[in-house]
Amino acid sequence: MLAARPYGPAERAAVEALLAESTDGLLEPPGPALHDREAWLARGVGLWGRPWSEAPFLWAESWFHRRLLDATGYFRPGPWHGIDPYAPFKDAELAGEAVDGELAALDALADLPEEERTRALLSSALWGNRADLSFRMAAGTEGAAVPDPVADDSEPLLAALARARGGTVCLIADNAARELLPDLVLIDHLLAADAATRVVLHVKPQPYFVSDATMADVLAAVGRLRAADGAAARAVGERLWRAVERGTLRVAAHPFSCAPLPYRDMPADLRAELSGAALTVLKGDLNYRRLVDDRHWPPTTPFADVAGHFPSPVAALRTLKSDVVTGLSQATVTRLDTTAPAWRTEGTHALVQLHPRA
Numbered sequence: 624m625l626a627a628r629p630y631g632p633a634e635r636a637a638v639e640a641l642l643a644e645s646t647d648g649l650l651e652p653p654g655p656a657l658h659d660r661e662a663w664l665a666r667g668v669g670l671w672g673r674p675w676s677e678a679p680f681l682w683a684e685s686w687f688h689r690r691l692l693d694a695t696g697y698f699r700p701g702p703w704h705g706i707d708p709y710a711p712f713k714d715a716e717l718a719g720e721a722v723d724g725e726l727a728a729l730d731a732l733a734d735l736p737e738e739e740r741t742r743a744l745l746s747s748a749l750w751g752n753r754a755d756l757s758f759r760m761a762a763g764t765e766g767a768a769v770p771d772p773v774a775d776d777s778e779p780l781l782a783a784l785a786r787a788r789g790g791t792v793c794l795i796a797d798n799a800a801r802e803l804l805p806d807l808v809l810i811d812h813l814l815a816a817d818a819a820t821r822v823v824l825h826v827k828p829q830p831y832f833v834s835d836a837t838m839a840d841v842l843a844a845v846g847r848l849r850a851a852d853g854a855a856a857r858a859v860g861e862r863l864w865r866a867v868e869r870g871t872l873r874v875a876a877h878p879f880s881c882a883p884l885p886y887r888d889m890p891a892d893l894r895a896e897l898s899g900a901a902l903t904v905l906k907g908d909l910n911y912r913r914l915v916d917d918r919h920w921p922p923t924t925p926f927a928d929v930a931g932h933f934p935s936p937v938a939a940l941r942t943l944k945s946d947v948v949t950g951l952s953q954a955t956v957t958r959l960d961t962t963a964p965a966w967r968t969e970g971t972h973a974l975v976q977l978h979p980r981a
């Protein structure tokens with residue numbers, strides 16, 4: 624990150640200090656300048672002054688990304704105010720040739736019957752979650768994707784989408800660029816096919832987990848679609864632009880999206896909004912962890928037992944990058960443990976799970 628931008632001595636020193644603190648040091652409480660100091664002080668009660676490694680994973684990751692924004696001057700008045708430290712990586716991914724190919728492929732989808740197109744676009748949105756910069760930086764190499772999901776509620780999900788017709792669908796996004804593009808194409812399809820009257824796309828209010836999508840990333844992705852070579856991609860971009868103008872597509876950026884808390888603890892305003900959705904689609908590994916309380920459940924724990932608290936019918940589309948998983952059959956777990964020991968974390972396996980709410 625420091626190599627990607629000419630940050631000055633103050634920002635560089637602050638980033639280096641954060642690196643040292645987060646690897647060998649103790650959790651320093653938020654300084655007086657942080658605008659959200661009170662909230663973080665309260666969230667960290669019992670943790671301040673202890674080694675980072677003793678903090679819960681989700682908490683430590685969220686605090687790290689919050690501190691990184693502080694170190695780079697993202698919130699401070701001055702030249703780096705509002706500058707996304709991860710933007711060079713997101714921009715490079717969005718501009719890449721791989722995206723050209725993925726957008727050109729949309730032309731071939733145009734003639735498919737609606738249900739087949741929905742299936743194809745759900746699958747793109749699912750596998751788009753492999754495009755995750757924080758994970759790829761940590762994992763190094765990318766293994767080959769295993770096409771069969773470890774749990775596959777695709778058919779019930781299609782039925783839930785059919786039931787959602789005429790209502791609001793929420794999509795809680797994960798990563799920008801190569802994941803957000805298929806999410807946007809899916810959203811356009813739902814609106815264009817009248818499968819949803821309104822879509823609310825939830826993004827992060829600030830840069831987070833390297834590649835998580837913000838409003839700036841939505842604008843960049845829509846711009847990429849509008850400027851695409853292929854007619855189908857360009858038309859998607861134009862329709863999305865108009866949908867935002869008309870309000871049939873609303874982009875939300877709730878502060879809770881960057882909180883180190885599970886969805887069970889969502890604030891009342893967000894709960895009220897999501898409870899009005901006919902269906903919420905949660906993208907990605909981190910959203911899944913937050914849905915199921917980020918706990919090391921036995922993998923055969925029924926998904927309904929851990930996702931039932933969600934205020935609307937909820938579908939999770941995720942490639943597996945962390946140990947947290949639920950809703951699998953014992954036969955699947957035994958097979959995976961025997962044949963692919965790192966199946967939970969290497970990003971090669973995916974799942975589609977639905978809690979329909981009775």
Ligand SMILES: O=P(O)(O)OC[C@H]1O[C@](O)(CO)[C@@H](O)[C@@H]1O
Pocket residue numbers: 684752755757758761797798832906907908909910912942944945
């Ligand atoms: O972008 P996603 O799919 O939410 O994945 C992020 C995941 O990557 C990691 O940052 C590293 O594995 C996890 O902490 C996190 O769950």
